[in-house]
Structures are given as structure tokens and as C-alpha cells.
Amino acid sequence: MPIVVSIRQLxxxxxxxxxxxxxxxxxxxxxxxxxxxxxxxxxxxxxQMAGAQLLITGQLRLILDCQCVRCLRAFRHELLLSGPxxxxxxxxxDAVPVINECVDLTPFLREDILLAFPQHPVCGPECPGVxxxxxxxxxxxxxxxxxxxxxxxxxxxxxxxx
Ligand SMILES: [Zn+2]
Numbered sequence: 001m002p003i004v005v006s007i008r009q010l011x012x013x014x015x016x017x018x019x020x021x022x023x024x025x026x027x028x029x030x031x032x033x034x035x036x037x038x039x040x041x042x043x044x045x046x047x048q049m050a051g052a053q054l055l056i057t058g059q060l061r062l063i064l065d066c067q068c069v070r071c072l073r074a075f076r077h078e079l080l081l082s083g084p085x086x087x088x089x090x091x092x093x094d095a096v097p098v099i100n101e102c103v104d105l106t107p108f109l110r111e112d113i114l115l116a117f118p119q120h121p122v123c124g125p126e127c128p129g130v131x132x133x134x135x136x137x138x139x140x141x142x143x144x145x146x147x148x149x150x151x152x153x154x155x156x157x158x159x160x161x162x
Contacts, residue, residue, distance in 0.1 A: 004104050005054070021109070032117075042061040066123075070130055
């Protein structure tokens with residue numbers, strides 16, 4: 001079930017959402033082999049209308065399966081966002097789509113979570129570091145933007161063919 005809020009209901013007051021969003025519906029493409037999403041997103045949200053805006057507060061919790069970029073060890077990272085999360089304009093150029101007087105919050109939650117993803121997941125302060133003779137190529141190129149990543153893979157393949 002997508003997380004959909006009714007404008008009509010909001011006009012009467014705050015609306016609360018609690019539950020879990022399964023992985024297929026969360027539909028996050030991490031574009032990063034070091035990060036995997038295998039657990040549902042747990043949410044506890046309050047949505048209220050303030051003028052021509054929706055204010056979303058509450059808590060988002062997601063367990064990420066990560067691979068340490070330094071020692072390559074698998075570990076789990078808890079992503080926890082709480083407090084004021086984001087606001088959505090109902091009017092103007094950036095207004096969110098309203099369908100049948102409802103707003104689907106799912107894409108905005110997804111965006112909020114992606115922004116909070118660790119850029120360089122490291123297993124912890126006691127990380128033993130790069131194992132000898134390994135990982136050199138793997139850790140490289142991670143600073144490149146996601147959009148360029150696919151292109152660089154292809155150019156690497158081309159190099160191999162030559
Ligand atoms: Zn590590």
C-alpha cells in the first residue's frame with residue numbers, strides 16, 4: 001500500500017500513519033553494490049496542513065545491508081530519521097501532484113531516505129582497514145556521480161576487450 005494522505009481529511013486535522021512499507025513498494029535502487037535494502041521501511045508519521053503546505057514529521061527507520069568500503073566486511077546500518085522530515089507545497093510551480101484530493105507520500109519518503117544513505121559505508125571505528133592485496137579497485141570511483149557510474153563500467157569493459 002502506498003502511503004496516501006487525503007487533503008479533505010487533513011482539513012479536519014493532523015493525520016497519523018504507522019506501518020511498514022515492504023521493499024518492493026519502497027522500490028529503492030541504491031545504484032551501489034555496497035548498499036542493499038532487504039528490510040521494510042518502518043514509518044510513524046504525522047501529516048498536517050499549514051497554509052498551502054503539507055508538513056511531515058515523525059520517524060523513518062530502515063535497516064541497510066552494507067559492505068564496508070574499507071575492509072569489505074558485511075554489516076548492518078540503521079538509518080533513522082526523526083523530527084521534522086519534509087514539507088510539500090500544494091500550490092505554485094513545485095506543487096505536488098494531487099490525485100482525487102489525495103497526495104501519495106511514498107516517492108517523497110523514498111527521496112528523503114536516499115538523501116540519508118551513507119556515501120561511504122564503513123563498518124565502524126574499529127575497522128581493520130583494507131585487507132592486504134584486495135579491494136583496491138573496488139573502493140575506487142565511488143566519488144563519481146551515480147549517473148556516470150554506468151558509463152564508466154562500459155568503458156572498463158571496452159578496455160578489457162582491447
Ligand atoms: Zn570495515
